Amino acid sequence: MNFDHSEKSLALMEKLNKFMQEEIYPVESEYHDLVASNSNTWETPALMHSLKEKAREQGLWNLFLPEEYLPYGAGLTNLEYAPLCEIMGRVLWSSEVFNCSAPDTGNMEVLAKYGSDAQKQEYLVPLLEGQIRSAFAMTEPEVASSDATNIATSIVDKGDYYLINGRKWYTSGAMNNNCKILIVMGKTDPQAPRHSQQSQILVPIDTAGVTVVRPMSAMGYLDEPIGHAEVLFEDVKVPKTNLILGEGRGFEVAQGRLGPGRIHHCMRLIGCAQRALDLTCERVEQRIAFGQPLSKQQSVRESIAQMYCKIEQARLLTLKAADHMDKYGNKVAKNIIAAIKIVAPKMACEVIDEAIQIHGAAGTSQDTILSATLAYARTIRLADGPDQVHMMQLGKNLVVQQQGK
Known part of the structure; x- marks a missing residue:
């Protein structure tokens, strides 16, 4: 590379x-x-x-x-x-x-x-063109959505249209006034093979039967003005032409979507962590404790050094994952994409938490960005698949890969 x-x-x-x-x-x-x-x-x-x-x-x-x-x-x-x-x-x-x-x-x-x-x-x-916003409706409150085969929202073929029934939550983007379209993942054929039961379909948010129930907070933040919504689908009729790619191809679409999405989150989190480190380096020169700037305290210097190392490690792994995606495609790069999705959010949580510690009370306040970025980083440990799912799949892939040698 x-x-x-x-x-x-x-x-x-x-x-x-x-x-x-x-x-x-x-x-x-x-x-x-x-x-x-x-x-x-x-x-x-x-x-x-x-x-x-x-x-x-x-x-x-x-x-x-x-x-x-x-x-x-x-x-x-x-x-x-x-x-x-x-x-x-x-x-x-x-x-x-x-x-x-x-x-x-x-x-x-x-x-x-x-x-x-x-x-x-x-x-x-x-x-x-930036004229509208959109949302992605996948996670459901009543099933463990970390296993996407659990998703129970039904998409039933009624001849001329599909009928959708179900409840979603943490549907990112659905609260915004300019959100016009939802991509909804649901089940079209419960009898099909496990990974061929699901489909994705376009649902205009103003369709009859679509109800935005409430905004969902993430670690106490509502993420205004974008938001994460609980959305109810009650006998929602949409044209059959709104189906994406075809029935039973929801997982194929999801994998095509989530590969780049996962690494984009990691890229942004490195920016969050780097900003936290930069703010910390400024803070320790400005604050006096025990008769000298915080930057003179050995424990503070060690913390800053560790923050730097963690960011650099995650940044390099992210760049390597991006390089592999470009050279070999998302499917071949799936292991290193999983690796960075495990590493980057946890790294950001650790770095930002340490930045808050060094900032003291100010780090927890609305006067800095740190508490909001920590909430974002912690949430991303669940978004696009929780850490445990990525670790489980990555571990399985590595064992199978070794056996195939």
């Missing part, structure tokens, strides 16, 4: 860093205040729309889309996108500015890769 970033990536990193310095960091607190003071909790502030226009004008738009989706994206490889995604991850909400935020990125990848021409025209193009 070449550890030097490409010229294309370096140029975009310079441009993106400049944009963050000039447009994002100066309004970081203002954006949070606007969201907190908005009488309509789930309405995206006008400031976000203004930032999106600026980003698009500067060519910092849809950076996650690879070359085959030009002219809508920047045409970057996973390896080229990794440092850019990390930069965005330094501010939790900034990836939306560049139309690179979850769950829209994953949903756009699904539609681009598996959608019909009609589905692409109706939903993918508006998403690529």
Whole structure:
């Protein structure tokens, strides 16, 4: 693997860093205040729309889309996108500015890769243009969704249409006022082989029978104005043309979606952790304890050194995973994708927790980003598959691989 970033990536990193310095960091607190003071909790502030226009004008738009989706994206490889995604991850909400935020990125990848021409025209193009938002409805409250074969939402063929019944929660993106479309995973054939029972289908959020029940908090945060919703589907009728790829192919679609999605989370988490370390290095020079700056305390120096080592290890593994995805494809790279999904969220939790400890009471307050980023990192240890599932599958794969030698 070449550890030097490409010229294309370096140029975009310079441009993106400049944009963050000039447009994002100066309004970081203002954006949070606007969201907190908005009488309509789930309405995206006008400031976000203004930032999106600026980003698009500067060519910092849809950076996650690879070359085959030009002219809508920047045409970057996973390896080229990794440092850019990390930069965005330094501010939790900034990836939306560049139309690179979850769950829209994953949903756009699904539609681009598996959608019909009609589905692409109706939903993918508006998403690529940033005109609408979307949500992904997979997890259910009544079953252990870490085993996706448990998912019980029914998608029943009624001849001219499908009828959907079920309850989802932590449907990311569904609370936002501009969310127009849900990708729903459910069961079309309970009698089929285990991994051929599920399908994915497009459901407009305003379809009769779709009820957004409530926002779900994650570690005490509602993630306004995007949110994670509990959604009820009661005799929801959707055209058969809304099915993605075909009946029984839900797992195939999910795997195509979750590979890039998992590594994107890891890239952003490295940005979160790096920002926590940077803030800590500033803090320890400013605070005096026991007659000298915290930076002079041996235990503090050791903590900072450990934080740095953990971030670098995770960053290198992320870059290696991205490189393998580019060279060999997501399926071949599944082991190292699983590895980084295990490593990066836990690393971020540890680094951010240590940053909070060194910041003292301020680290737990709303005056820093640390508590919010810790909640995000901890949540990602469950999102797109919990640690235990990735470890179980990775361990199995490694044993089988060794036996096959």
